[in-house]
Amino acid sequence: MSQESVPSDGGPEPPDALPEYAERVLEVAELIPPGRVMRYGDVAEWLGEGGPRQVGRVMALYGGAVPWWRVVRADGVLLPGHELRALGHYRAEGTPLREAGRAAQGHVPRLDMRRARWDGGAGTGGHT
Numbered sequence: 001m002s003q004e005s006v007p008s009d010g011g012p013e014p015p016d017a018l019p020e021y022a023e024r025v026l027e028v029a030e031l032i033p034p035g036r037v038m039r040y041g042d043v044a045e046w047l048g049e050g051g052p053r054q055v056g057r058v059m060a061l062y063g064g065a066v067p068w069w070r071v072v073r074a075d076g077v078l079l080p081g082h083e084l085r086a087l088g089h090y091r092a093e094g095t096p097l098r099e100a101g102r103a104a105q106g107h108v109p110r111l112d113m114r115r116a117r118w119d120g121g122a123g124t125g126g127h128t
Helices: 020-031 040-047 052-065 083-093
Strands: none
Touching (some): 020 040
């Protein structure tokens, strides 16, 4: 299996069916409370399967129907090409942000990962 392939149970799937792993990733994305985020690696760890690349691939292919802006890069940089859309969601939800440095591309802020990261706990106050 290549490093970037999505884990599968090996069984045949109907052409329109979402792979089982993708369904699980998207379910986790839907659990993340507004104003909070999980890293790609956090989602993989939560599932106990795959890794950041596999989660990122699922989000790239299937994430449009879920709050995709809540599954993020570990460094807090906004998703390239979608920065302004994501920023609108973050501001509307009150997601903690860090001001962009002068050298930042387009002066787009980053996520404040220390404050925004959700550990998957029952409440929205849990941090990892």
